[in-house]
Amino acid sequence: MLPTHSTANAAASTATAFRKSSLCSDGSCVEVSMGNDILVRNSTAPQTAIAFSKEEWRVFVAAIRLGEFDVD
Numbered sequence: 272m273l274p275t276h277s278t279a280n281a282a283a284s285t286a287t288a289f290r291k292s293s294l295c296s297d298g299s300c301v302e303v304s305m306g307n308d309i310l311v312r313n314s315t316a317p318q319t320a321i322a323f324s325k326e327e328w329r330v331f332v333a334a335i336r337l338g339e340f341d342v343d
Contacts, residue, residue, distance in 0.1 A: 289317070 287306035291314060295301075302317070304310040309328040312320035323331065334340065 287304045289302040289304045289310070289312065291300050291302050295314070298314065300314040302312050302314050304312075304320070309323040309325060310320040311323070
């Protein structure tokens, strides 16, 4: 089950810089900031991000590794 998450103002969170995947080639990418909370945003709309607690992020990443989001 996916965790509950909240929307955060990405501009207000300046503790940690956002990082973009090295596989991003067209400029429309997912960016992640790992500070007290994990913030995820769209690089084309950087003013808003989704905030996850560190535990929620661990659960999300584990689900990815288990293939729970694989498209058949």
